[in-house]
Amino acid sequence: MINADTYKFSIFKILTNSLCKTNKDIKQYIAFSVIKLTFFLTVSILVGIIGFLIFKGARVISLDFIFKMPENSMTSGGIFPAILGTFYLVTLSVIFSAIPGIACAIYLNEYGPKGFISTLIRISINNLSGVPSIVFGLFGLAIFVKQLNFGISILSGSLTLSIVILPIIISSTREALMTIPQSMREASMALGASKWTTIWKIILPQALPSIMTAIILGIGRAAGETAPILFTAAVFYSRELPKSIFSEVMALPYHIYALITEGTSPQQQIPIAYGCALVLLFLVIIISISAIFIRQKQRSLYAKTGH
């Protein structure tokens, strides 16, 4: 009796177990399929957008388009001044933010004070990276354009952009410094090198490729930002190429916006906007890929040496 009962019970148990198991597996199958589908949907939407713009832009792109001045009140010709303007803005903003950015990362990571001030620095960096870009634009307008009287100029625009990219440069440089193994510092200090000698001779040369990544990421961000230069640097049309840092400039992202919203003859200007979008996309993608490439190489280097 008892035997039969146990037997029945265990049969029941095996049955329910296997039922549950298939149930479990079906659930897993459905859930993972939904996740996979959503993932492929998202990627194909994003790739589709980029592909659409590349396809449309490729028809307009030529050497003349890139190296010629605009003609016939922006309805034909090239976009050279916009490319040059973006180059000026990006170069200056990186110069302005690289020194304080790298210094800040070194200070936080190598000297690592545990005080109120360094907490404050960290909180400021986090918040600065979340400030809406248009707010940077207003700050630049009030301080650089009006207060300091730089006017709408390359200088005002690149100073504004430099604040936008400062948190990016600080946090990626810090990340780079963190990957340098502690044993390097200890070995250098053990040989009698001072703290700064260790940083200058050992840490920085090692971290240099990753610091380059930080700067490249900053370049990519600065090249694509529109809102910060809306009131501080950019104009739709300038008669000549900028002569000094106090000239106003044309810039690629602003040019796309202006062509499509302020243009008077969309028939001719929308193709130009497609071309601009392709050039900007190309720039940003190349910049990002090179940053990713350097970082990957650096990471695998440390993975190989066993740190």
Place this chain on the structure above:
Amino acid sequence: MSIKSENFREKAIEYTLFILSLSAIIFLAGIIFTLIKEAIPAFKEIGFFKMLLSKDWYPTYDPPDFGILPLMAGTMVVTVIALLISIPLGLACAIYISELAGKREKVFLKPFIELLSSIPSVVYGFWGIVFLAPAIQKYFDIPSGYCAITSGIVLGIMSAPIIASLSEDSLNYVPKSFKEAAFALGSNKFETLMNVTIPAAASGIITSIILGTGRIIGETMVVLMLSGGAAIMPTSALEPVRPMTSAIAAEMGEAAFKTLHYYSLFAIALILFAITFVLNMLAEKISKKYRIKLGSSR
């Protein structure tokens, strides 16, 4: 003597680095100070609560009205639509990359998502104008494709990679031993994901959503190009709206320096800054807690 001079050099360098690293604090303080200084005249003249609660935004009329409620409502509608899109898409991508993708796929996918999140917003806005807005206009048969839903969709697509990348990080940080323990107890992959991995990464995922929300609220170019720009209280997603960022971007060019209109745009910027500031602090608090939680249980 040489030791003394070396000590001096060391100290000098440390102080120089310290002073340079104050730049982040100085800029943030400068932004806060400037916004408050330029916003105060608007609050004084119009009245803080009247500005916040009045439904009329007619800055160029005579007499002008400076009620920013419709602008805030516009921001809210667009943000909600964007989040409805970006949260599921972003989380699905994060889960796929960190849990389902093969090792080789993962090495390629993570940088790819980062690459997608670095595409400038003006490019997305441009795509919205040439592709999505006409499509929406046709599909819903409305007079203009520039409305809340168009900018919401573009913002959602645009911020999905940001949420994906941040959430993926937090899923990745969950210690392997957590999952192994769940497998050992007989859970399958899905049960482990739902009962162990996601709860352990929950605060990181929430942080990524909060940061993504901040990005969406502060995004300017997409809403400027696609929202339609009507400063009225929205009653449906198919109506044009004028979110706060687009009002600032569209009107600052016309507003004369140091007029009430100029000050009131700074007041909007101050409110916008306050919203993102609170979101950032919230994200920081949650992620700090999360680090402690995972650290102690490891």
